[in-house]
Amino acid sequence: MLTTQPGPDPYFAYKMHHVERARTAWILSDELGIYEALRHGPATVAQVSQSTGLQSRPVAALLAASACMGVVGLESERYFIYDMMRDFVLADGRAYNPPRRPDPANDWWYRVMRQAIVTGEPVEEALPPWMQPPEARARATAHVPARQGWRILWGEALAQAFDFSAFHVVADLGGATGGVLIGLTGKCPWLRGVVVDLPHSQTAAEAAIDRDGGTGRVSFHAADFFTEPLPEGTDAVFMSHVVHDWDDARCLLLLRRCYAALPVDCPVIVQEFLLDEDHSGSYLAVFQWFGLLFGTPGDQRTGRQVAALLEQAGFRDIGCRPLDHEQSIVVGWKRA
Ligand SMILES: C[S@@+](CC[C@H](N)C(=O)[O-])C[C@H]1O[C@@H](n2cnc3c(N)ncnc32)[C@H](O)[C@@H]1O
Structure with missing residues (x-):
């Protein structure tokens, strides 16, 4: 069972999977001049982007990685290097010990993250099936989350975090x-x-549901949730x-399509690893962001940013609450 309490950490293995991303974010921050761009004082993402020549999306992710590692802080939308850290990350610092740059041919994470950060575009070799062009997608195999058991636990946690007693059919x-819905409907047996998901997922999904x-x-x-009816x-x-x-x-x-399809007084529920408002965490949210940079056009967001999207789509009475001690749900309601 997952809980909202800190303590034993069922996400420890999940976090280990992100260690390569954290190491590579440090190497690239050093190599691509992120710390040097903050040498003369606090700067916004746009200013760091201008001085490094990188696009603002990868710069935002690299700065969040450094905030998460305790190298930089964020105040009034400007990042700064903590005084104590200047000796460690600036090239003339007394304790500067530059990270070793890997050989891109032998280090998948370095090659792919570097390309995504330098170009500001996803990387073809790292695209998940649903981001591939339609002809390749038709031949792709389903996205089968390696951690289906996790999704079942998330569904059970969702049954605790949100009261489904007034609802009948949940579309995921x-x-x-289907892991989340298997866990959720196991705890809420009146729900269907x-x-x-995309057609290429059907065979694998039905086998897993069974x-x-x-x-x-x-x-x-x-x-296709962008074009076809719910x-x-x-x-x-x-x-x-x-x-x-x-x-x-x-x-x-x-979200507007969800709003149009839902009856009045019904919810949309968005589950994510949310970024803290100062981008210094959570560790899982920050380092998941790098997977989005090389595989998608998306971004990790704060609770406020997700809530703003729901509001623009028409949802009201929006609130954010923990699902467990790492994930959150942002809930918005269609009102009359
Ligand atoms: C990042 S995975 C998330 C999977 C699952 N919800 C989870 O939390 O593990 C994104 C999912 O969205 C599906 N997807 C992407 N684009 C889609 C579309 N246009 N229509 C329907 N499903 C889509 C993918 O096939 C994939 O299963």
């Missing part, structure tokens, strides 16, 4: 192999869950780690 947009005990409660609806009867929409895949324009398109 981009629900992959519908996974909405294997993990969701048959009869969870079904699969093959659709399942009939949906009175709650859920999305986990989907909003972060897209830029603001695409998120608004998706």
